[in-house]
Amino acid sequence: MKIRNALQGDFDFILNLTLQNMERIVTEEWNADWEKDVEPNFVNLWKTEGEKKIIEADNRCVGYFWFEQPQEEKEIFINSIQIVEQFQRKGSGTEVISWLLKGYHNLDCVRGIVQRNNDHASNFFRRNGFRFIKETESGILIERELKENVR
Numbered sequence: 463m464k465i466r467n468a469l470q471g472d473f474d475f476i477l478n479l480t481l482q483n484m485e486r487i488v489t490e491e492w493n494a495d496w497e498k499d500v501e502p503n504f505v506n507l508w509k510t511e512g513e514k515k516i517i518e519a520d521n522r523c524v525g526y527f528w529f530e531q532p533q534e535e536k537e538i539f540i541n542s543i544q545i546v547e548q549f550q551r552k553g554s555g556t557e558v559i560s561w562l563l564k565g566y567h568n569l570d571c572v573r574g575i576v577q578r579n580n581d582h583a584s585n586f587f588r589r590n591g592f593r594f595i596k597e598t599e600s601g602i603l604i605e606r607e608l609k610e611n612v613r
Contacts, residue, residue, distance in 0.1 A: 463557050468514035468526060476514075476526050479544045480504065491577040491601065512541055517554055524549040527558050531566065538566055540574035550582075559590050559606075569608050577601040 468476065485496050494500050508514070512530035516523055525545035531538050540562075545554050562572060574592075576583045578601055584594075587604050595603040 463524075463554060464518040465515050465558075465561055466518065468516050472514075472516055472523065472526070473508070475516075475523050476508070476544075477501070477504070479526065479546060480542070482547070483544050487577050487580050491579050507541075512539075515558075517545065517558065519549060519554070525554055525558075529562065536568060536570040538562055538569060538572045540572065555586055556590055563608070571608055572606045574604050575601045576604055 481496065481501075485500075488494065488500055489496055492500070508528070512528050514528045515526060517525035517527065523546075525543070527543040528541040529538050530541065543555055543558055559572070563569075572592075573595075574587070575598065576587060576594075578597070580601075584602075587606075590606070592604040592606045595605050597603075
């Protein structure tokens, strides 16, 4: 597996993968229309926020992840991890978590949001040491503490 910065030319792959993996989950969870409500918001946020990385295997794009490290904060917030279906459940997502933890030192925690109806993602994050903190308007806030004295 190789991780590289996302390029402008990767956006169609990213948008299509997100649509394939998340359309049903997000539209059911938020009772939203993908084309009218979700996609425009995704596009706007993608252009302005966070770091975006492409996951490659066998010389092809097999996923991406998108995260932010708020200024002055000792945390990373995962906006999205998306993997092509045939590469899911083969350790790519776990490698992404490991990459984040190795690449960003002195963190107190890694956080994200999981939709309530996304059992696959919920199970993935539990297996990777995340706990479920609270329900929000967007889903369930998850967190993996990295320092014993946090909170």
